[in-house]
Amino acid sequence: MQKSLAYLVLTTALITTCGISNAKGPKVPYDHPGMTENDQAHEAEVNWVSVDDIKKSLEGKAPTKVGLDIDDTALVSSQCFYYGKNKWSPDSHDYLHNQDFWDYVADDCDLSSIPKESTKKLIEMHQNRGDQIIFITGRTPSRNYDGKSLDGLGKILEKTFNIKNMQPVIYTRDIVKEPFKYDKSPYIKQEGITIFYGDSDSDIHAAREVGARGIRVIRPAVSTNKPLPLNGGYGEEVVRDSWY
Numbered sequence: 001m002q003k004s005l006a007y008l009v010l011t012t013a014l015i016t017t018c019g020i021s022n023a024k025g026p027k028v029p030y031d032h033p034g035m036t037e038n039d040q041a042h043e044a045e046v047n048w049v050s051v052d053d054i055k056k057s058l059e060g061k062a063p064t065k066v067g068l069d070i071d072d073t074a075l076v077s078s079q080c081f082y083y084g085k086n087k088w089s090p091d092s093h094d095y096l097h098n099q100d101f102w103d104y105v106a107d108d109c110d111l112s113s114i115p116k117e118s119t120k121k122l123i124e125m126h127q128n129r130g131d132q133i134i135f136i137t138g139r140t141p142s143r144n145y146d147g148k149s150l151d152g153l154g155k156i157l158e159k160t161f162n163i164k165n166m167q168p169v170i171y172t173r174d175i176v177k178e179p180f181k182y183d184k185s186p187y188i189k190q191e192g193i194t195i196f197y198g199d200s201d202s203d204i205h206a207a208r209e210v211g212a213r214g215i216r217v218i219r220p221a222v223s224t225n226k227p228l229p230l231n232g233g234y235g236e237e238v239v240r241d242s243w244y
Helices: 002-014 051-057 078-088 099-106 119-130 152-160 183-189 201-209
Strands: 047-049 065-068 132-137 193-198 213-216 237-239
Touching: 002 213, 047 051, 051 237, 065 119, 065 237, 078 099, 099 183, 119 213, 132 183, 183 193, 193 201, 201 213
Parallel strands: 047 237, 065 132, 065 193, 193 213, 213 237
Antiparallel strands: none
């Protein structure tokens, strides 16, 4: 009973603590123990999967479309957000709604973002299967972006991860479109994505909302996007060692 009460208090605190969010949708209480990158007490209870495990689960299945979040999933990009907050709104998260900030990010800030090696392995596995990679982010694009061609971020991702047939990055602008509950849900459905990787709770919920397989990628402990989510907190698959 005491363990259950402590778990409830922990999960409530994680949900209600204010932090930067780059994904939109309602908060849902965790229903599995899970673990954060800083607190690994429940590591044995997490539904861990490796790249090989995912590959084996797809054996005999036709190539499909695979979606990935960007910040903390594909790229360690907190330096862009750290600078932006200090420059445009040191005492709040208002900078996330400032087009000047997003123009700064679009102006090649991601040239200094660090690609996650674990995500490179995931992408390589999927492309070897013939899967199409599609990136969906809660970011807002540059005010000059037409949404049809590859922008600076798209070109960086294409080169960094050796993406075949690179598609324009899909920006949700952190906006939820009815009747969906999560910002990425309509795009996952629209693109026919069957597997979606993300570090945020809402990434998992967005995938599940439209019948896709949501797989958690661990958010690095150095991320400015706090609090850290409870990996495996919804019983979802979590990619082992995907923090780096």
